[in-house]
Amino acid sequence: MRLRPREYWAVGVVAALSVNAPAALPAQAVSTYRVTTTAPAGFDRALAQRASLEHLTKLIALNTQNPPGNEMLTARYFDAIFAQIPGVERHVLDAGNGRANFIARLRAVNPTKRPVLIMGHMDVVGADTTKWNTPAFTATLRDEEGVSYLYGRGAIDDKGMLATATAAMEQLATQRASLDRDIIFLATAAEEGGDEVGIDRVIEKHFDLIKDAEFALNEGGRVRVADGRVMSVNIQTTEKISYNVV
Secondary structure, eight states: OOOOTTTTHHHHHHHHHOOOOTTSOEEEOOTTTOOOSOOOTTOOHHHHHHHHHHHHHHHHTSOOBTTTOOTHHHHHHHHHHHTTSTTEEEEEEEEETTEEEEEEEEOOSSOOSOOEEEEEEOOBOOOOGGGOSSOTTSOEEEEETTEEEEEOTTIIIIIHHHHHHHHHHHHHGGGGGGOSSOEEEEEESOTTSSSSOSHHHHHHHHGGGTTTOSEEEOSOOEEEEETTEEEEEEOOOOOSOOOOOO
């Protein structure tokens, strides 16, 4: 699929914000990680970086270890954030026992194309806090060889992506009149295993909310940055397939 500039706005913003580092989001970094190329038209990179850091800090503080998940904590956070954004429809999808999925849809004023779906999961794997050098559920900046990294359970998997996608949606909302498609934000439960109350439940019970999406973007892949330039945006199309060794 070839995307035109206006079409990849949401794709590019999320990708550009999600530059990988060992703990997911470099807050302050040397030129190796700092993007200095011109931002896309209408995109305030500095604002997005601040917003991403703020959202990620708050998301890490929400203990959504799976089991038991408790994704409702994060779903309510997203509901409160997106309630402040004009043109966004919100759905907290209660799955019982503190589990939940969340969907927000940013409506383009005059859409001519089908929506893009941006996905991420709210649960995280368990944290043995006795083996952590920093508090697992407090976003902590650590300086390592001149680069500051943010540590916390779920920083990469997958609250970093959720934070940057939220920051992107906040800016995209200011350009609804020029968007040619809706943007659907989907935060799921139970990606790390257990009861099928995540994407399986969304498809089974709430598919009408996402069924018109043309394509979906989920976690995976990475952005390569060198000398302040985005050198490549790598897209992962599958994972966890069988590999036979003879």
